[in-house]
Amino acid sequence: MSMWEYANPKLFMSWTRPVLPWAFGLAGLFVVVGLVWGFFFTPNDFRQGSTVKIIYLHVPAALMAINAWVMMLVASLIWVVRRHHVSALAARAAAPVGLVFTLIALFTGGIWGQPMWGTYWAWDPRLTSFLILFLFYLGYIALWEAIEDPDTAADLTSVLCMVGSIFAILSRYAVLFWNQGLHQGATLSLDKEENISDVFWFPLLVSIAGFVLLFIALVLLRTRTEIRARRIRALEARARRA
Amino acid sequence: MIALLLRDLRLAVRAGGGFGLGLAFFLIVVVLVPFGVGPETNLLSRIAPGILWVASLLAALLSLDRIFALDYEDGSLALLATSPLPLEGAAMIKALAHWITTGLPLTLAAPALGFLLSLAPEAYAYLLISLLIGTPALSMIGTFGAALTVGLRRGGLLLSLLVLPLYVPTLIFGAEAVRRGADGLDPMGALMLMAGITAGSFGLLPFATAAVLRINLR
Numbered sequence: 001m002s003m004w005e006y007a008n009p010k011l012f013m014s015w016t017r018p019v020l021p022w023a024f025g026l027a028g029l030f031v032v033v034g035l036v037w038g039f040f041f042t043p044n045d046f047r048q049g050s051t052v053k054i055i056y057l058h059v060p061a062a063l064m065a066i067n068a069w070v071m072m073l074v075a076s077l078i079w080v081v082r083r084h085h086v087s088a089l090a091a092r093a094a095a096p097v098g099l100v101f102t103l104i105a106l107f108t109g110g111i112w113g114q115p116m117w118g119t120y121w122a123w124d125p126r127l128t129s130f131l132i133l134f135l136f137y138l139g140y141i142a143l144w145e146a147i148e149d150p151d152t153a154a155d156l157t158s159v160l161c162m163v164g165s166i167f168a169i170l171s172r173y174a175v176l177f178w179n180q181g182l183h184q185g186a187t188l189s190l191d192k193e194e195n196i197s198d199v200f201w202f203p204l205l206v207s208i209a210g211f212v213l214l215f216i217a218l219v220l221l222r223t224r225t226e227i228r229a230r231r232i233r234a235l236e237a238r239a240r241r242a
Numbered sequence: 243m244i245a246l247l248l249r250d251l252r253l254a255v256r257a258g259g260g261f262g263l264g265l266a267f268f269l270i271v272v273v274l275v276p277f278g279v280g281p282e283t284n285l286l287s288r289i290a291p292g293i294l295w296v297a298s299l300l301a302a303l304l305s306l307d308r309i310f311a312l313d314y315e316d317g318s319l320a321l322l323a324t325s326p327l328p329l330e331g332a333a334m335i336k337a338l339a340h341w342i343t344t345g346l347p348l349t350l351a352a353p354a355l356g357f358l359l360s361l362a363p364e365a366y367a368y369l370l371i372s373l374l375i376g377t378p379a380l381s382m383i384g385t386f387g388a389a390l391t392v393g394l395r396r397g398g399l400l401l402s403l404l405v406l407p408l409y410v411p412t413l414i415f416g417a418e419a420v421r422r423g424a425d426g427l428d429p430m431g432a433l434m435l436m437a438g439i440t441a442g443s444f445g446l447l448p449f450a451t452a453a454v455l456r457i458n459l460r
Contacts, residue, residue: 135407139400143390146400155457156390160404163386163450167408170439174411177435178418 007084009227016220023220027213034060034207042200054112056204060211062105065133068098068215072140073165076158086223088154089230091161092144093222097215099137106130125175132171136164150230243327243335250339253312264301264344265351271297272355283360290359291369291420297355298348298373299380299409305344306384307401309336310392310455319392323459333451334444337378337385345377361424368423372433376416379440383408386447389454412439 005011038056075091078084109127110120121127143160147153275293276286313319322332352373353366361369387405391397419432 132407132410135403139404139407142400142403146391146394146397152393152457152460156454159450159454159457160390163447164408166446167383167411170411171407171414174414174435177432178414 004082004084007078007082007086009086012086013224013227016224020217020220020224023213023217027210027217030206030210030213032210034203034205034210038200038203038207042203051112051115052200054108055200056207058105058108058112059204060208061101061108062130063208064211064215065098065101065105065130067212068094068101069133069136069161069165069168071219072098072161076161079154080158080162085154085230086227088150088158089226090219090223091158092154093226094215094219095137095141095144097218097222099134099141101211101215102130102134102137106134125172125178128175128178129168129172132175133168136168140164243331246322246327246332246335247339250336251342254339254343264305265347267304268297268301268348268351269355271300272358275359287360287362287424290356290361291365291424292417293359294352294356294361294369295373295376295413295417295420298345298352298377299413301348302340302344302377302380302384303402303405303409305340306388306405307391307398309340309385309388311388311397314392314458319455320459323455329452329455330448333385333389333455334382334448337382337444337448337451340385341378341381345373345381349373349377361420364426365420365424368429368433369420372416372419372429372436375433375437375440376412379412379436379443380409382440382443382447383412386451386454389451389458392455393458412436415439 035056039053042053044052072091072094075087075094079088079091106127109130113122114120140157140160143157144153147156272293275289275297279285279289310319313322323329325332349370352369356366356369384405387401387408390404391401394400415432415436419429419436422429422432
């Protein structure tokens with residue numbers, strides 16, 4: 001039994017049905033615990049006051065916005081190499097979720113930036129890269145919607161995802177060249193020196209775990225929906241022929 | 243390959259519209275900007291590098307859907323795919339033909355339009371060089387986008403949505419090079435990086451373009 005067998009849609013469906021409520025339950029638990037802990041049981045930051053607490057939404061959303069694209073890239077590669085339909089559908093399912101996480105990160109960043117930097121938006125490298133990432137998501141989703149034949153759509157969007165990844169990374173470093181930023185550096189690098197204090201760190205970790213689980217749950221749910229939608233289409237096509 | 247290049251060039255010239263249209267569009271965008279931001283010379287000369295780059299990018303975008311659409315409709319794209327010439331080569335030639343019909347005229351016209359926006363005198367050389375190096379990348383990336391959307395009936399709008407984010411790095415380095423030239427700084431870094439993007443695009447994107455074309459022709 002290899003992991004590739006989970007690409008069988010039938011197996012995938014039967015395997016994800018019991019997992020899904022657990023994934024949603026755990027995701028809800030972690031997000032609620034992380035946010036409540038972060039919002040109500042951590043001290044205010046010495047300089048930023050209570051606005052620092054938006055970090056519990058901002059950082060996990062931003063993290064998942066990027067990881068969703070990475071997951072789409074991996075799923076696209078699997079589709080191109082091994083042509084597992086579930087993989088292509090999972091990439092399709094992940095895109096709107098990633099898009100929403102990108103939006104959350106942009107909005108919470110704006111709300112955070114207003115009191116801190118005095119502006120909702122600045123053409124800072126990190127902010128700009130996220131806006132570009134948002135455009136990449138839009139293009140990817142639009143291409144999926146535009147093509148009728150599902151296999152062609154899966155093929156074309158995977159190539160777009162791969163080429164887009166290269167250009168997304170290029171843009172990321174190009175904007176660094178273009179403007180110096182207001183945004184702070186890494187908060188969560190493994191190098192402990194520059195990390196935030198443990199008081200903020202643990203609720204943030206819980207919140208991140210919650211967002212990861214939420215992403216997994218949403219992608220599983222959406223993939224199941226896609227599989228069902230495709231089954232319905234197949235049945236309709238058969239009914240029309242009969 | 244040369245025959246294909248000549249054929250595309252001939253088609254572009256004789257079909258009319260395609261060749262001059264991009265240039266006219268370029269001109270009109272550049273003329274519209276002062277109406278929008280006001281006629282102050284200082285302001286215009288400061289934003290001139292960016293305006294010229296964005297305008298040439300949009301002008302290049304305008305003619306992208308013609309790269310494959312006509313060939314796809316009359317079936318010559320299928321013929322190209324089955325010809326002994328590798329499709330990757332054909333894709334590259336298509337991009338080259340697009341560049342000769344849009345990128346090159348835009349590059350040559352840009353300094354003249356620089357006068358309209360009172361671009362700093364030191365920047366003209368860099369404007370010319372940066373467009374010369376950068377517009378081939380625009381054509382190649384655009385060819386990839388055109389190949390992605392070739393099978394769609396109304397692909398034009400989608401094409402711009404797909405291609406414009408891919409244009410970001412080229413635009414940043416291009417406009418930055420001209421801006422640095424205008425400010426008397428050293429623009430070589432930006433020019434080098436842009437040359438890298440162009441070289442990388444021509445090295446990798448023909449393969450992606452050919453793969454996408456094969457999928458669309460399936």
